[in-house]
Amino acid sequence: MFEKTLRLPAANFHSGSNSKLNSLGRRCIFHIAFSIGIVFLIFNKYHGGNMQQNSVFTEGILDQISNFDTTTGKEEDRKLCVTPECVHAASEILYNLNPDQTEWDFCGDFEGTVCQGFREHHELRVDQSEAFAATLMKDRSQSLMRHVLDGEYPDIELESKDPFSKLVESTREADRDNFSKLKNAYNACLDTSAVEKVGLEPLILVLTELEQKPLSDALSYLAELGAFPLVAAGVGPDFRDSGDMVVFVWPANTVGLPAKEFYLDDRIFNKYIDVVEKTFCNPVVRRVPQSSCRSIAQDIVRFERSLAAVLPEREDYGNLTRTYNPMTLVEADELAPLLQLPNFLQALSDPEVQIDRIILEIPESMKEINGVLSNTTDPTVRAYLRWKAIQHFASTIESDALYSWKQLLNELLGKEPTSIPERWRTCLQNVEDGLGWMLSKLFVSKSFSSESKQFAEDIVSDIQEQWIAKLKTIDWMDDKVKARAIQKTRNIVAKVGYPVKSPDITDPLDLQHYYQSVNISTLSHFDNVVSMNHFRVRSEWSALGKPVDMNAWMRPAITVNAWYDPTGNEVNFPAGLLQLPIFSPTLPQYLSYGAFGSLVGHELSHAFDGIGRHIDESGNYTEWWTPEAVEAFNSRATCFTSQYSHFAVPGTEPNSHLNVSGLRTLNENIADAGGINAAFEAWKSRASTEPKEANMDLPGLKSFSHEQLFFVGFANWFCSKSTKQTAVRRIYTDSHAPMWVRALGTTRNSRAFREAFDCKVKEPTCELW
Template sequence: MKPSYYIWFNRSFHLLFVIMVMIINIPVYEGHTLKSINTGKSYSREENKNVCQTQQCKEAASTLLESMNKDVDACEDFYQFACGKWVQKHPVPPTESHRNQFDLVMEKLDYQLKDILEERENPSDPTPVAASKRFYSACMDTETVEEEGLDLLNIILDQLGGWPIASAEWQPETFSWSDMLAVMTRRLAVTPLILTYVYLDRKNSSRSIITIDQPPLVLPRSMLVEPDVYGHQLQAYRKWIVETAHEIAKAKNIHIPPTRIHVDSFDIVEFEIELAKLTSPNELRRNAYRTYNVLTIKELQQWTDSAEIVNPQTRIRWLDFIKEIFRHVNVEIGADEKIVVKELDYLIKLLQLLDSTPTRTIANYLHWRIVKTSSRDTTAKMRQLAFDFEKVLSGAKEDQPRWRDCIFRTSGSLSFAVGYKYVSHYFDFEAKKAAVEMVKNIRGAFISQVHAIDWMDEETKKVAVEKAEAMTELIGYPDWYANVTALEQYYKGTKVGKSHLANVVASKTQMVHRVLSKLRQPTDRTEWNTSPDVVNAYYNPQTNSIIFPAGILQSPFFNKGRIEALNYGSIGVVIGHEITHGFDDMGRQSDKYGNLAQWWSESTIETYLRKSQCFIDQYDHYRVPELDHLLKTEVTMNGVTTQGENIADNGGLRQAFLAYQQFIQNNGPEMRLPGMEEFSPEQLFFLGFATVWCESTTSESLLQEVLSDPHSPHKLRVLGTLANSEDFAKAFNCAPGSQMNPKIKCMIW
């Protein structure tokens, strides 16, 4: 395995490249004539009438010109060419760790949600919308939050036996790690040792199944398994635990010797380090067949009972554990219940680790994960301690204003209620129609490309086309928004009071109950798992569906009044990206129903793996020099963990450009932009693509992305994708062998 400084990167939708230097013609003004890049053509401003004069086109041109750095050779570094001035004009704000186009749209959206949630309650509001306003109000009521202090948090901890590090007396004989974990899962959605949830069966997507997996960690796995490299972050982590424990103890009027707190905090972090070593890295989790292991609860019990342990109390009684999680769900769980275990070996190694770990340390760790999760929902002091740690990881200098934190909490807890109001107030319903049409066109381009490729046999092509045609698109918002009763039913039983932390806990409990209740329910392939008020998009392999919430269907991703070149280059590439995910290294493992199925011929698989290796090799060699000073070495990417997103980025760009060419064929050439007459619509397509990914970032935030995100950093998403594009090289007339037109190109879709 490569060391962690051989960087991986993830970000929620987002490719890469290395840079040399060659020279091309940069557009320059000569009198009244503007020379076109690399074409030799020139356009007189007085004579050229083929220029879009809509307000949206003027705004788009102004935005592009303010972003671009024309002093940079477009064929050597297109990211700097397209985004050079944007980065200069958008430094990372002190309250942020990065600044990009998604952040700007999200900031605008947050202000809109603020207006919605700060409106007075209206008798015409659906009950859940009124509840969301009360939830936000309770979050903003800092006086009541401070009055409550840590009382409720301490009650929760005491109900689970008390946090040893902050307790005068702690009774180890009454502690059961599995009993506590079951309650944490059911009531708080906190899953430190074993992640248990219900979701669609990978081999039978018509039903749901209980799934058990390795847990999420506080720090990225790479940091924990290489403590010598990330000592600074681990020191900040220990400090956070120490100072938080002091606050908890002080709230209970208990004096704990500082030495004991320091020793306990050290043990907590050391335990998480050992826990991280047991987990599988992302590279090993891209094979869905490897992580699909179906056992009955009885068989799982036999499996974990085979672990060699000394203390019988370490063992887990699986039937009791799962029944406790499902305590308030109206389903019967028996020993013959089938479950999917994603990491079988992890469970054996976990029991062995627990067997060799002092009970006090295990209890301290479990309680710490509750405290950590709740910190920002309690006092100002606890929020500050959490931020002191976060700024070490992110590079942010100041904490977010409370109202933005409360927007995040409210939208996360009552997402469809908040989204309902957002859609009715701010969503452009014409955008949904345009997005539906664009999905149709880009899907058509993808299908045409499947028919044209020469590396796939005809039978596999046929099934690939069927999968693409069967792909469901969810755009804007759920259809059931048209029925207020459905919204009321979705949040039936929701209670919102004056205590912010109590509201958060109640919301998490309800969310877990909603997830677990799907165990015996039929699959709804049109179900939304995200709110409309998010700036994001995704592909769900288990329902073979693509989702584009209302939040992303706006400028700079989409604007119906500007030329289609920009729309296809931005939201069109996002659509193509999500479609391609159905056929990336992981998506190809599922059929049109979302079931794990081997629908590729062996020869086609062999060719696909060879082609995907090209992407792995390409991205393996990309440098991230901004991180060299942090890790004291030359940092490079990891092409294995990012290959799915890289394949999707490359395929998405290609399909969107093919769809745009078809649009031109059907509708005729598009106009140019005012003040940018030297750029053809095809060139504007690629500018529209690149400027979506303009970003400023702290090195600390970049490190988090590299360690934890399956996407490549924004800059590399632009450079890597365009370096593989013959269409880009042709549009900008880049010489063969130039940085943006290398001789070796990777392409699958």
């Protein structure tokens, strides 16, 4: 039923197209030929030159071209959108299209048709291993924040309608202090002379402290610094009672190398030993005799390989029946006594909070980790913990002693071995990780309007309604389950843009109080990182023993991502995501619904996937689906598993390839399919009641229908380029299919897509929602 699909770098596929689609391609050539010049002129209109002259000249050309149909030569009254946002979106689409029109094949290889141009034109920076829409959006937001932090305090007057209108004189001093804290953290990181002068000294202090502690204390000490070797732990809502906070403990996601499969590659394995030896034998770092460096390095890496062999598979984390295992702390200690979990966890929590019960994820893996520890000498375990501390702080320290490890990481990701990110990028990421809500306040005030927030909320509401309408028509779900599914959809809470509680980023005083325990020095970047890490860990663990804070967000508003929280039954769309080219209230709605709307539908779909279907409308773990509904779901899901397992990426060895895991990526693939269907129906419903101006044409793209551009907008989110090594690593570790696979597989599973492009086969390959 499924043929293997292998995407090579800059490869194209042509499987035959309808004549109607070939005609579409020929007509587009006319528009594209003019569009490069048109887009340049419009961009110049808003970004330089004589604005008035450019405006008249540009609009004159646009009038001539946009009103002329290349097929009939007749005038049309379809309106063209020439706002900066529309020009930006049109230029992205035209840039991404396959420049070789003879290879356009919308039905056979949609992703190759609309994204090949991106792969051919876009150059990865030397410090990058991949790029797609989200990384480009992050680049733009970082550039904006760099400009702000390089300047002085933005002392501006705010209009009363602005969400930051609370910034009156009584709070302006606090706002200035917040800006200073951000700027000081950023500048301390930028001061490479000071960072290099300090060198390894602060890391040596950490290693010395680590050597003096027993295992449980060493684990908690590293955890407070943000490092989790062997096991990880955190605090979150209990799946059985989503109003209570509980401790979760799980096997560490990685033990040293970025993927456990790397330990099976002899070349990487031996090179890794060389790196550990070189680092441990550095005269400044060395914590063992010179003669023992090689044997210690071998012991560390062999220990890591043993740990990697017992780590759970990635898909295990998508199985709630395997990850939700409540037990007493005494029972957990009996299962893995060498981890000394009671001491480890109690050291992280408030002394007044007694931990009696935890959720142990994948208990059999924890038991096997205990077994590995029992067969390993104490000096090896201690050496491993020191190595983990070195790895954890490698990006914070500037020293020749750590370059071999950084070079190996670059090699494993397919980057230039000696490449490093521009320092300002590293420092902005550091500030976002440690003072994310303060940075988000600056970003939102510059880049996110109240109109954007309202439009995003409207899209979420529209798609919720379409999801409910779809549930009512599902024939494989019985009425009782269907009724609860509809109620769960109605109960979904949408967090859009930014929070106004926990913390309120529009209130400088609240932000100041939120970060009051973070100590920022103008002199020590390392100390700043430690303080910010301490704050993150302490902030999380301070929630233990308290009711769940339903106002808290998981990630800062500047984040370019979206997520569904099953215990809160909430979808999250931060302001960082609600940006061009995928979203704007001034874009034609078919683009915002096609790109952002499909992401909304994707997250809503997670409420009913392999994890979500175990969580009821109140956010609690309950088996509320009947066995018949579960069987029907699983039967239809099998199609997705088979379909995606036939996609592959080139391996690192000549003539080799790795198949996508259809099982590991199942929940995400089903979410993609359900999301695009809900978004399309929501847009069509909205378009039927909106004026034509809400869905105007784009420059150079009049040969596409609005329905077609809906799907082009969807696919543009996934236009991507990556190194071969990073593509392989993602096959090993990611619960998502590769970007190109998601664009291709999702559209093959959409009836509306096949109808929009008049494909010969209208039936979707796989269908569930």
